Amino acid sequence: MLVAALAAAAGVATTTVAATVAQAAPGSAPATAELFVVQGLPDRALDVVVDGRTVAEDVATSEVVGPFEVPVGARTLTVSDDGEVVLESSVTSAAGESHDVVVHQATSSSAPPVTTVFDNDLTAVPRGKSRLTVAHTAAVAPADIRVDGEVLFANVANGESLEVVVPAGTYAVDIVPTGQEGPAVLGPLDLQVRGGSVTQVYAVGDPEAQSMNVATHVLSTSTSGSAAPDLVDTGSGGQAVGATPAHGTAWEPVRSLALLR
Numbered sequence: 001m002l003v004a005a006l007a008a009a010a011g012v013a014t015t016t017v018a019a020t021v022a023q024a025a026p027g028s029a030p031a032t033a034e035l036f037v038v039q040g041l042p043d044r045a046l047d048v049v050v051d052g053r054t055v056a057e058d059v060a061t062s063e064v065v066g067p068f069e070v071p072v073g074a075r076t077l078t079v080s081d082d083g084e085v086v087l088e089s090s091v092t093s094a095a096g097e098s099h100d101v102v103v104h105q106a107t108s109s110s111a112p113p114v115t116t117v118f119d120n121d122l123t124a125v126p127r128g129k130s131r132l133t134v135a136h137t138a139a140v141a142p143a144d145i146r147v148d149g150e151v152l153f154a155n156v157a158n159g160e161s162l163e164v165v166v167p168a169g170t171y172a173v174d175i176v177p178t179g180q181e182g183p184a185v186l187g188p189l190d191l192q193v194r195g196g197s198v199t200q201v202y203a204v205g206d207p208e209a210q211s212m213n214v215a216t217h218v219l220s221t222s223t224s225g226s227a228a229p230d231l232v233d234t235g236s237g238g239q240a241v242g243a244t245p246a247h248g249t250a251w252e253p254v255r256s257l258a259l260l261r
Helices: 002-010
Strands: 032-040 045-050 053-060 064-071 073-081 084-093 098-104 114-119 129-136 143-147 150-156 160-167 169-177 186-193 197-204 213-220 232-235 249-251
Touching: 032 045, 032 053, 032 073, 032 084, 032 197, 032 213, 045 064, 053 064, 064 073, 064 213, 084 098, 084 114, 098 197, 098 213, 114 129, 129 143, 129 169, 129 186, 143 160, 150 160, 160 169, 186 197, 186 213
Parallel strands: 032 098, 129 197
Antiparallel strands: 032 064, 045 053, 045 073, 073 084, 098 114, 114 249, 129 160, 143 150, 143 169, 160 232, 169 186, 197 213
């Protein structure tokens, strides 16, 4: 499974399926947002429903589907496996926002799956650089995220992430138990990042079940011509080195939430 993860990360691959969930009325300005759904549950092929409408079917582990254009406000996301509802969550967006909604395991693999929403920051990056996000969405206790052997984010909990701006190139990314050199829970992965992009990497799966993997989502963004430091640490949760906390939003499954029409 790790060999497949390395291959996926090295190629910075992502699967996308475009769909429109709702359209603005004729003559009015669109008041919409966009959602991508990241499938982080091992050994499943999931169907994705937004506000009662199926937008993707048979989504395999580590696939990213979208963008799905949705009206602003609270939307109901329902994920099912062979007709059985896995979870339902409410996702709220404002006009023009873009989010990755990751369906993944909780820290305990025996707990019900959860969704965590990560904002897609599409603001300009300096020319020749990329915004790299690494998120902990696996059935693993709090861990350290390392880039090129350096701990950039310590004690990261399930549902939290690290964001850095780096020069385009190849980086070794791995996740190790908090305060330990190893063995690695995932990686090291040789991750290629290109300039003028946002690269989001989600660790998914359960090491005890040997199902650890990565889902990678790459989005293009504009660039600026001004110079910038080689590394700027930001991120969410844990203890980032020189970083300001700001994390994704997690929803526990809502068992009886009625679908919005």
